Amino acid sequence: xxxxxxxxxxxxxxxxxxxxxxxxxxxxxxxxxxxxxxxxxxxxxxxxxxxxxxxxxxxxxxxxxxxxxxxxxxxxxxxxxxxxxxxxxxxxxxxxxxxxxxxxxxxxxxxxxxxxxxxxxxxxxxxxxxxxxxxxxxxxxxxxxxxxxxxxxxxxxxxxxxxxxxxxxxxxxxxxxxxxxxxxxxxxxxxxxxxxxxxxxxxxxxxxxxxxxxxxxxxxxxxxxxxxxxxxxxxxxxxxxxxxxxxxxxxxxxxxxxxxxxxxxxxxxxxxxxxxxxxxxxxxxxxxxxxxxxxxxxxxxxxxxxxxxxxxxxxxxxxxxxxxxxxxxxxxxxxxxxxxxxxxxxxxxxxxxxxxxxxxxxxxxxxxxxxxxxxxxxxxxxxxxxxxxxxxxxxxxxxxxxxxxxxxxxxxxxxxxxxxxxxxxxxxxxxxxxxxxxxxxxxxxxxxxxxxxxxxxxxxxxxxxxxxxxxxxxxxxxxxxxxxxxxxx
Numbered sequence: 001x002x003x004x005x006x007x008x009x010x011x012x013x014x015x016x017x018x019x020x021x022x023x024x025x026x027x028x029x030x031x032x033x034x035x036x037x038x039x040x041x042x043x044x045x046x047x048x049x050x051x052x053x054x055x056x057x058x059x060x061x062x063x064x065x066x067x068x069x070x071x072x073x074x075x076x077x078x079x080x081x082x083x084x085x086x087x088x089x090x091x092x093x094x095x096x097x098x099x100x101x102x103x104x105x106x107x108x109x110x111x112x113x114x115x116x117x118x119x120x121x122x123x124x125x126x127x128x129x130x131x132x133x134x135x136x137x138x139x140x141x142x143x144x145x146x147x148x149x150x151x152x153x154x155x156x157x158x159x160x161x162x163x164x165x166x167x168x169x170x171x172x173x174x175x176x177x178x179x180x181x182x183x184x185x186x187x188x189x190x191x192x193x194x195x196x197x198x199x200x201x202x203x204x205x206x207x208x209x210x211x212x213x214x215x216x217x218x219x220x221x222x223x224x225x226x227x228x229x230x231x232x233x234x235x236x237x238x239x240x241x242x243x244x245x246x247x248x249x250x251x252x253x254x255x256x257x258x259x260x261x262x263x264x265x266x267x268x269x270x271x272x273x274x275x276x277x278x279x280x281x282x283x284x285x286x287x288x289x290x291x292x293x294x295x296x297x298x299x300x301x302x303x304x305x306x307x308x309x310x311x312x313x314x315x316x317x318x319x320x321x322x323x324x325x326x327x328x329x330x331x332x333x334x335x336x337x338x339x340x341x342x343x344x345x346x347x348x349x350x351x352x353x354x355x356x357x358x359x360x361x362x363x364x365x366x367x368x369x370x371x372x373x374x375x376x377x378x379x380x381x382x383x384x385x386x387x388x389x390x391x392x393x394x395x396x397x398x399x400x401x402x403x404x405x406x407x408x409x410x411x412x413x414x415x416x417x418x419x420x421x422x423x424x425x426x427x428x429x430x431x432x433x434x435x436x437x438x439x440x441x442x443x444x445x446x447x448x449x450x451x452x453x454x455x456x457x458x459x460x461x462x463x464x465x466x467x468x469x470x471x472x473x474x475x476x477x478x479x480x481x482x483x484x485x486x487x488x489x
Contacts, residue, residue: 321434
């Protein structure tokens with residue numbers, strides 16, 4: 001079985017968030033299920049430079065305002081199709097944002113071109129490789145199912161995966177004329193969304209199946225609180241909506257072999273984590289302490305609950321905690337964490353930006369990772385925390401609720417707890433939860449039990465790849481698929 005994966009980013013070639021990790025890891029795990037995946041990516045400079053082998057397999061003299069080539073090649077162990085359209089993608093920096101931090105004004109054309117090329121490949125553009133299914137990720141690939149539905153490739157099935165429904169690819173109604181879709185597609189049962197064009201809605205409307213990245217999030221987005229205006233459409237299509245948990249690459253994220261760590265360890269040698277803690281303390285200029293060392297690795301946004309944490313940092317430190325923060329995002333939140341580091345030298349450290357090696361070091365040395373998200377489709381840092389014995393402290397939402405078992409009294413009694421959950425998601429509950437974590441951390445036996453339970457959890461892609469493979473095969477065969485949003489395995 002052949003699958004074309006369509007995505008705007010893919011680790012390790014280009015990454016702004018968890019989408020890249022999923023798009024990079026899933027093809028390799030699906031290979032074990034007998035499914036061959038080729039990934040279609042925009043031809044950003046970093047992607048084109050990374051191609052180890054390269055052949056031009058198609059040329060287009062007028063693709064959304066300029067000439068383009070479709071390149072086939074290999075990079076970092078991945079089988080790629082790269083849409084080399086310099087007028088659309090040959091730009092430095094962030095894939096979506098210009099130097100001023102705002103969206104590129106032609107993002108509508110840039111990602112319409114990606115969806116259109118995906119549909120052409122699905123229709124048999126490459127005679128030696130015709131996919132059975134097109135897997136579109138997020139709004140940037142959301143037009144692919146629309147182009148498939150209104151093109152000649154009606155036999156090709158499509159799946160759209162929602163990584164975060166808050167990002168919907170909205171463009172003015174006037175942009176519809178650029179897309180090359182029939183006028184009938186600009187309708188409530190097409191790409192139209194409250195008088196505008198939504199690429200995500202196009203995918204949700206036209207795809208043969210919809211997946212999202214955790215069972216709980218699949219249920220949440222049926223409600224107005226989490227559906228971000230798409231809950232009505234999703235409720236209509238709930239029979240094709242499936243929640244399949246993300247995993248992580250357990251070879252990249254393995255404390256026993258991780259070259260970024262000062263000391264490698266496993267569940268039986270957890271004392272070696274102390275060497276990593278010393279390295280983290282040195283990196284952030286922290287003093288030693290007896291209380292928990294908390295870490296945060298995140299985008300600094302309202303969604304991630306970073307304003308809640310910023311509001312209570314003084315009290316966290318006052319109760320003996322220390323905090324190291326790695327991330328970037330909203331300017332006000334970046335300033336809040338810089339200011340906190342200034343108020344508490346030796347107790348709070350902040351690095352604005354992203355550093356992959358440092359994120360590994362923090363997970364290898366910190367006692368707990370804080371993930372107080374207001375909503376979280378899946379989340380990956382809590383999975384990485386489990387893998388590294390860095391106990392996750394999470395809001396009880398989305399994939400966080402599905403992957404972390406709260407260390408309540410009953411769970412502790414049977415050795416099942418591997419983290420701490422809290423709800424409702426507000427600053428007061430976060431503060432009370434951190435007090436609870438402090439008490440758990442003070443009991444060395446209990447804390448070691450939590451760490452080992454987390455490290456024993458299966459956070460790989462193995463089970464999720466089986467679920468995706470079952471869904472893909474059922475769609476291609478034209479048979480109903482039994483998976484429901486409430487399924488966890």
